[in-house]
Amino acid sequence: MDDIALARALHVLAVIHWIGGLAFVTLIILPLARLRRTTEEALVLFECIERRFSAQVRISIPLVGATGLWMTYRLDLWDRFADPNFWWMGAMLGLWLVFMLMLFVIEPLLHSTFEKSALQDPATTFRRMSRLHEFLLLLAALTAFGTVAGAHGFAFF
Numbered sequence: 001m002d003d004i005a006l007a008r009a010l011h012v013l014a015v016i017h018w019i020g021g022l023a024f025v026t027l028i029i030l031p032l033a034r035l036r037r038t039t040e041e042a043l044v045l046f047e048c049i050e051r052r053f054s055a056q057v058r059i060s061i062p063l064v065g066a067t068g069l070w071m072t073y074r075l076d077l078w079d080r081f082a083d084p085n086f087w088w089m090g091a092m093l094g095l096w097l098v099f100m101l102m103l104f105v106i107e108p109l110l111h112s113t114f115e116k117s118a119l120q121d122p123a124t125t126f127r128r129m130s131r132l133h134e135f136l137l138l139l140a141a142l143t144a145f146g147t148v149a150g151a152h153g154f155a156f157f
Contacts, residue, residue, distance in 0.1 A: 004075065007070045008067070008071060010063060010067045011063075011064060014061070014064045015144070017057070017060040018060045018099070019137075021053050021057055022133065022140060025053065026130070026134055026137045029045070029049050029050070033046040034123075034130070039119055039122040042118070042122060043118055046126075054107070057103065061103060065096050085150075085155055085156070085157055087150075087156065087157075088143065088146040088147040088151075091142075091143045091146060092143055095139060095143045098136070
């Protein structure tokens with residue numbers, strides 16, 4: 001297997017882990033947490049699962065970036081970022097940047113704020129977090145759709 005095939009395989013595997021985990025948290029965990037009888041139960045459920053996933057995704061998201069950069073460099077695809085027909089290249093980069101910032105900058109800064117907010121007004125806090133996750137999942141789905149369609153020759157413009 002050459003380096004491009006290996007990079008592509010690792011890239012896709014890491015994206016599946018990252019976006020699949022986002023879907024699981026968004027569509028399964030957050031609704032279950034909101035159904036708990038007490039705020040403490042909801043926080044414990046969410047925190048236990050989120051902590052484990054967060055540790056894993058701290059590997060998969062940087063791996064997506066590293067393999068994407070490697071393929072762009074090796075295949076000399078830099079000009080695609082300026083071509084509107086390859087809008088999905090910029091979408092992939094943008095989505096990756098948003099998640100890198102959220103995971104490594106915003107989440108650590110706001111963790112204690114989230115816990116305080118969840119204890120004071122759990123319904124609003126979990127609803128806001130659900131909406132944010134739903135929005136991010138929608139962006140990820142649109143990006144994945146556009147990327148796969150575009151990479152296989154579908155022209156949007």
